[in-house]
Amino acid sequence: xxxxxxxxVLVGALALSSCGTSQGRTVELPGGVLPDQQNAQxxxxxxxxxxxxxxxxxxxxxxPLMGVLYDSSRLVQFAQPNAERYANIAFTGEMQGVQGxxxxxxxxPITMNMDIAMEFGRGPAAxxxxxxxxxxxxxxxxxxxxIAKQYxxxxxxxxxxxxxVAHTEHISRIVIPRANSEISGENFEILVGFELTPEQxxxxxxxxxxxxxxxxxxxxxxxxxxxxxxQPAPAQPPR
Numbered sequence: 215x216x217x218x219x220x221x222x223v224l225v226g227a228l229a230l231s232s233c234g235t236s237q238g239r240t241v242e243l244p245g246g247v248l249p250d251q252q253n254a255q256x257x258x259x260x261x262x263x264x265x266x267x268x269x270x271x272x273x274x275x276x277x278p279l280m281g282v283l284y285d286s287s288r289l290v291q292f293a294q295p296n297a298e299r300y301a302n303i304a305f306t307g308e309m310q311g312v313q314g315x316x317x318x319x320x321x322x323p324i325t326m327n328m329d330i331a332m333e334f335g336r337g338p339a340a341x342x343x344x345x346x347x348x349x350x351x352x353x354x355x356x357x358x359x360x361i362a363k364q365y366x367x368x369x370x371x372x373x374x375x376x377x378x379v380a381h382t383e384h385i386s387r388i389v390i391p392r393a394n395s396e397i398s399g400e401n402f403e404i405l406v407g408f409e410l411t412p413e414q415x416x417x418x419x420x421x422x423x424x425x426x427x428x429x430x431x432x433x434x435x436x437x438x439x440x441x442x443x444x445q446p447a448p449a450q451p452p453r
Contacts, residue, residue, distance in 0.1 A: 275398025277316035278390065279356070280328060282309045285418050286407025289347065293339035298417070303337030303424055305345045307408055314385075316399055324390040324399050330383040330406055336372045337424075344371040348409040349383075353390055356403055361390075365409065 289307040292298060314328030334347065347370060352363040370379055390402055410418070 271319045273316065273318055273399070274320070274395055275318075276400050277314075277326065278324065278353075278399040278402035278404050280312045280314055280404045281406075282312060282330075283405045283407040285415060286350075286410055288418055288423060289408040289410060289414060290417060290424055291414070293337075293341070295413075298422070300338070300424055302339050303335075304340045305337060305347075306335035306424065307347050308333045308335075309349070309406060309408065312404075312406060314404075318392070318399065321392060321395045323392060324388075324402070326385075326388040326390075326404070328385040328388065328404065328406075330385070332368070332381050332383055334370045334372075334379045334381065336377045343374075344369065346370070350407060350409055351385060351388070352405045353388065354403045354405060356401055361402075 287309045289305075291304045291306070292302045293304045294302055310331040310333060312328055312330050314326055316324050316326040318324040328351075330349075332347075334345070336343070336345075347368045348365055349368065350363055350365050352360040354360045366383070366385075368381070368383060370381070372379055388404065390399075
């Protein structure tokens with residue numbers, strides 16, 4: 215199907231006052247509406263329903279695919295360039311997944327909201343207890359260039375004694391116009407990722423990564439008591 219040019223509008227409501235509990239999975243409910251609305255009325259809303267903004271008709275099609283762009287899903291900032299070791303890490307960030315719902319009937323635009331599960335880390339070379347992370351949300355046609363892309367900032371503070379902070383970022387409204395009712399949400403994708411430097415992007419593409427809690431886990435493993443020499447050795451399998 216040939217799609218006409220469209221423009222997308224993104225409006226975000228950003229808050230870091232509470233930690234997120236989302237598991238970061240992608241959720242597409244059948245028809246993109248709440249479960250108790252699946253068997254709702256099929257006919258258009260009457261005048262009273264329209265006045266109250268009630269329209270329980272199912273969506274014209276599935277929601278757009280939502281996902282995190284793999285190459286931009288992680289951010290590792292080193293305090294000093296060309297020193298990619300754990301002791302030189304200032305801050306890290308990781309997007310763990312997205313979930314959301316959409317709504318559209320007749321030839322109305324697709325309207326969506328979306329939650330992005332994130333985790334931020336403060337490394338041994340941070341030198342500060344806060345950092346502003348920038349990320350983007352892009353609406354694209356499936357397999358094509360972005361239609362619209364918008365940037366958002368998240369101000370993260372690390373409480374005393376905590377080097378890892380979890381957070382769910384809420385995008386309150388994404389609007390994708392449609393030329394007619396035959397264009398469904400499956401023609402579009404909504405992708406998210408961190409804004410990265412060319413060096414950070416290449417770091418991800420090379421498959422390299424650091425996790426702030428990795429050193430803690432390693433020290434805990436090393437502190438476990440080793441097996442005593444007086445313990446019997448495990449039996450050897452027959453040859």
